[in-house]
Amino acid sequence: MPRKSSRDRIVHCSFCGRPKSDNLRFISGIDAYICEDCVRIANEIIIDEEKTKKEFRTFNLPTPEEIKVYLDDYVVGQDFAKKVLSVAVYNHYKRIVNPKKDIELQKTNVLLIGPTGCGKTLLAKTLAKLLDVPFAIFDVTSLTESGYVGEDVETVLLRLIQNAGGDLEKASYGIVYLDEIDKIAYKPTTGRDVSGEGVQEELLKLLEGHVVNVPMRSNKKMPEQGSFQLDTSNILFIMGGAFVGVEDIIRNRMGSTEMGFKSNVKDMARLSYDDLVSKVEPHDLVKYGFLPEFIGRIPLIVPLHSLGKRELIKILTEPRDAIIKQYQRFFEMENARLTFTDDALDAIAEISIQTKTGARGLRNIIEKALLETMFKLPTMKLKKPVEEVIVDKEVITSGKEPVIIFSDNLKRRRERP
Numbered sequence: 001m002p003r004k005s006s007r008d009r010i011v012h013c014s015f016c017g018r019p020k021s022d023n024l025r026f027i028s029g030i031d032a033y034i035c036e037d038c039v040r041i042a043n044e045i046i047i048d049e050e051k052t053k054k055e056f057r058t059f060n061l062p063t064p065e066e067i068k069v070y071l072d073d074y075v076v077g078q079d080f081a082k083k084v085l086s087v088a089v090y091n092h093y094k095r096i097v098n099p100k101k102d103i104e105l106q107k108t109n110v111l112l113i114g115p116t117g118c119g120k121t122l123l124a125k126t127l128a129k130l131l132d133v134p135f136a137i138f139d140v141t142s143l144t145e146s147g148y149v150g151e152d153v154e155t156v157l158l159r160l161i162q163n164a165g166g167d168l169e170k171a172s173y174g175i176v177y178l179d180e181i182d183k184i185a186y187k188p189t190t191g192r193d194v195s196g197e198g199v200q201e202e203l204l205k206l207l208e209g210h211v212v213n214v215p216m217r218s219n220k221k222m223p224e225q226g227s228f229q230l231d232t233s234n235i236l237f238i239m240g241g242a243f244v245g246v247e248d249i250i251r252n253r254m255g256s257t258e259m260g261f262k263s264n265v266k267d268m269a270r271l272s273y274d275d276l277v278s279k280v281e282p283h284d285l286v287k288y289g290f291l292p293e294f295i296g297r298i299p300l301i302v303p304l305h306s307l308g309k310r311e312l313i314k315i316l317t318e319p320r321d322a323i324i325k326q327y328q329r330f331f332e333m334e335n336a337r338l339t340f341t342d343d344a345l346d347a348i349a350e351i352s353i354q355t356k357t358g359a360r361g362l363r364n365i366i367e368k369a370l371l372e373t374m375f376k377l378p379t380m381k382l383k384k385p386v387e388e389v390i391v392d393k394e395v396i397t398s399g400k401e402p403v404i405i406f407s408d409n410l411k412r413r414r415e416r417p
């Protein structure tokens with residue numbers, strides 16, 4: 001039985017202060033009492049907190065440094081973008097599991113700007129592989145304003161819900177990567193712009209955070225089979241695009257504000273895409289054809305840099321699934337060793353830089369150089385085992401065939417009957 005307080009002889013709940021009565025049961029401690037209502041509330045708080053913690057644990061969320069180390073395994077260079085993304089993703093989840101609601105923690109949508117083939121989409125894909133959370137990559141080129149032929153903006157969310165295995169709650173704190181976002185810039189010359197400003201307005205609703213009605217169909221021609229209600233307030237949006245031409249907007253802005261002298265105009269003309277894009281400001285993107293409100297929803301604009309020769313060579317040889325490692329594996333399956341000389345690697349990188357395709361063109365160059373050999377090798381080795389295939393500079397630059405070294409080990413020679 002609860003002891004009576006020495007102060008007034010009447011027992012009070014030490015939490016809510018209510019006095020003991022016939023219809024309010026009390027539990028006593030050494031020096032304190034708690035009423036049954038307070039026990040129930042305390043219980044609910046604990047269960048709620050445990051649920052949140054458990055959900056958080058199921059994310060298995062790595063720290064920003066761990067995320068970056070993982071990205072390093074697959075993506076060469078782009079250190080700044082990797083750091084920004086590691087922190088953005090980590091904070092995104094911290095924000096969701098933070099039980100304190102005294103300060104509204106807003107999400108930080110991210111925009112990656114960088115030339116073709118510098119690793120924007122690769123960064124998103126690699127993050128998606130690492131994170132144990134719903135992640136959808138969506139190419140916005142196919143989106144059109146609702147009512148027009150093409151995909152509706154809600155399809156983006158449908159993809160996320162699908163990747164969350166239909167779990168709406170999980171989807172509501174997922175991550176969406178909107179690829180080729182520059183393709184929905186407003187183009188005033190094309191008349192009614194159903195894939196530009198209209199799409200931006202509709203995407204803006206998702207960025208802002210609303211409860212959105214998501215029809216269960218991927219195509220406007222298909223009949224609707226019901227719909228989902230998804231709150232987008234906690235979905236993190238990462239966007240990426242090359243924004244070809246934005247460098248001229250930046251150059252003009254810098255030319256008119258900072259420079260007034262003729263000699264400096266020449267300096268400005270010499271600045272490269274990288275130099276200029278590293279100075280990008282939100283207003284430049286508005287000039288490029290984006291609604292100010294849209295850009296206003298992207299607190300982080302991250303410039304990526306063009307890949308240099310050293311980085312391209314690294315991409316060829318170092319990542320876990322490096323292109324050269326992949327071809328070496330193909331040749332291994334034919335019991336042959338594939339070797340690239342250093343000057344061949346150099347030449348591959350050089351061509352890639354000249355054609356301005358970034359790392360995107362690397363595979364194509366190698367595929368072309370090895371096509372003839374890959375065509376002949378499986379039959380050739382039946383007559384005479386091949387030990388090694390060497391790709392040197394001339395194979396890349398002048399289309400010469402690779403050097404083939406046959407094994408002179410007679411025992412291993414398998415001749416046709």
Ligand SMILES: Nc1ncnc2c1ncn2[C@@H]1O[C@H](COP(=O)(O)OP(=O)(O)O)[C@@H](O)[C@H]1O
Pocket residue numbers: 074075076077078114115116117118119120121122123315319358359360
């Ligand atoms: N920084 C990088 N590190 C490693 N590979 C890269 C990098 N950038 C591009 N690549 C290679 O080039 C291909 C195309 O890159 P992608 O990320 O699609 O370029 P974009 O920046 O145009 O989205 C990738 O699949 C990958 O093989």
Ligand SMILES: [Mg+2]
Pocket residue numbers: 120121122179180
């Ligand atoms: Mg891309």
